[in-house]
Amino acid sequence: MSPFDAAIAWAWAGPPSGSGAEAKARLLLLDTLGCAVAGLAHPRPRALAAALASWMPGPVQLAGAALSRAGAAAVLAASACWDEANEGLARAHGRPGLPVAPLALAALADGATLGEAVAAYALGYEVAGRAGELWRIRPGMHVDGSWHALGAATAAARLAGGDAATCARAVRLASCQVPFALYAPIAAGMDGRNSYPAHAALLGALAGAAAVARMDAPAGWFDEARRIALGLEGGAAEPPDTWLLEEAYLKPYAGVRHAHYAAAAAQALRVRTGPRRVARVRLSTYGEALRYAGNRAPRAAITAQFSLSWAVAATLTQGDLGPAAYTDAALGDPALRALEASVELVEDGSHPGRFATLTVTLDDGTVEEETVTSAVGDPDRPMTAEQAEAKFRRFAAGLGEARAAAIAELLLRAEPTTRGALDLT
Template sequence: MGEWAAGLDVADVPAPVLDRLSLVLLDAAGVTALGAGLDGMRAMRSSWNAPGGPAPLIGGGRCVSVDAAAWLNAMSLVCLELDEGNKYAKGHPAAHGFPAVLALASERDASGRDTAAALLAAYEVASRFGRASRLRPGAHPHGSWGVAGAAAGCARLLGLGPDAVAAAIDTGAGLPVAGHFASATGGNPVRDAWMGASNLSGLVAARMASAGIARNTGTAALSLGTLLGEFDASELTGGLGERWDIARGYFKRHASCSFTHPAADAVLELRHDLDPSRITGILVETHALGAGLAAPEWDNRLSAMFSTPFAVAAALLDGEVGPRARLDDPALRALARRVRLVEAGDLTARLPDERAARVTVELDDGSARTREVPNPVGDADHRPLAEQDVLALLKGWLPGREDLIDRAAAFSRDLPALDHVGERLRGLAGDETDDETKEPK
């Protein structure tokens, strides 16, 4: 794996893979800018009080030190549950390492060719570590297996050789967060900070390798395996350079955990002729991974985003599960209490290729309507989103900041051909005074 990452050159990467990288990068930049506008992230930037530096706070209006940008951009990227993910990795490979790679690329004013290679290395290594890791029940995937990807991407950008890259990867695998899923369902933003830790730890691992003090001792099998679950090392090099996991991910159109999306998509297909006042109950059948998101109550935005009853109710009432959902609307809360979530064995059996849901809406006349979907809309295997779709979503979520999204799109498309990326990346900081992206009251 170290040899592959160290030698990765975008000149040898198939054009469709580079197109997908461009789209994932656009999504990451746009969603980071959206998250940066939340009141909590504004307060976090103020509290951090990072000194000025070479790396942009995307959508945050200024440039700061590499470490601060890596951490804060990672938190902004994941805080609205809108970032790209991968069902085979069982999480979010891009968010684990893209902020670190981009911050480091800004500091080094790296070439677009090297930056693109580093981003691909970060994604592919993280995804394979996600495939290889089977975390203990209750563990959240943020900040654990993906640190190895952040380390790989940063090491590739530093131009390290195969042995050093391997040592960085193993060191990154020795810096996981042991986060509990209940922190997410309970609405604790420490869950967002786990991604900040992943990106900063990836930088640390690569710097240790650059300094010659990192060692490759099989730490991954101990940290991700013995301590946090099970680890199958045979997954790490499967299809390297042949199978590109970045092409098999999903983009989100709902601001909620991906496990809630199939149910939301199903009720959207049923919604056009339904009167919510006539609904007596909604049965949602899902797979084992999503069966725990059953809470019909929520205390804040984060706990709502990990509630299938919330996502279903929002989709039925608003026609979307957007970043500005009416969290305290009495009608939304009342409808959510009528949602029942259960595991269905036949849907669990279809994992990992499908993350299906079956929704049955029961009406006051005794009739019922059922819809089943195999994967969320936006998955590479089910109604995938193209660039125009991602752009439309981002511009709809960021009114008044279309210029920033256009700059992100142009940078993402141009990346492999750029001689230097620093100035273009810093242009993505935008203007923090735009009130349109503030968190709704």
């Protein structure tokens, strides 16, 4: 039995009601929606909604467009990663729920019950998380928009009324056409990367529909795709006796996870230094962070989100690393740009894990230093439900306080039988 068939059989009924896994699934759905709402404040995701409406019209009202479930899911997927603040799973080296949650949310907005949406999301997450364990990108590739499609296909098939065998067919179909994506748009300062999770959501919807129509593909070809595309042989995924989504981390900051340690250090230093002017900054951190997020002088939000120096400068300036760090106003701020240019990046292999040591020299010659070896979202410091809800309210502030509170109440505390109550307009 493939790891995906085993995961489908084990997780088919969804997390038990009232369990920690069910609570985490609800939190992850809320967090993804909050990130998507913040992303939809930018013009490009709204333009994507308008453009897709001509191809995928339907009953789901989103960003001023009337979209099908698949179209709405694609827009939500692209929007959810716009500020680089959505969930991740360390063992998968990526974000299993990125194209899966939008499918569940779109279904909930179009008449599905909350229980159906949670069960489909959790099932898709378990499949995608195990696919992520097995898929390791090569240099020049990007993690989004590849193995995630297997989880999206599983969720889509379940939401369309398919049984476990239908979901297994959907995974086989997605496995035979699993794509891979390039890092190139980020390096070029272009936002086409945000279309990758939308592609995974649409591929999942297609594979799920094909499986419902009883189309099929041979088993075992995810391994062959790994061999052909990546040169990988063997490997094993987590056995299906635990909920991977319980290991998922929620991000307190917007921006690549590697920058969170530097942002936490900068936030602590800003409290200590107050309004005093920073003259020089030195960031010492681990090598993977520098290789993945070493972009300097970013001119576009997508590049700034993968920039350690920008994360430090924005946090020292704004006191936080949220969506406001990537607005046109922030990117055009000469003072913020000058501070980013002053940041010296140094690789330090003296620590065994992820860390950041930030040293700032103030105008008066005072030197302040802060070392962070763990950040909220790490396994030993999971984001609490209260922190996650507070993040949602902050990211979804554009909806208004009352509406954001109502959505949080629905996704976190409503009965599973609640049907079609998510208003995405």
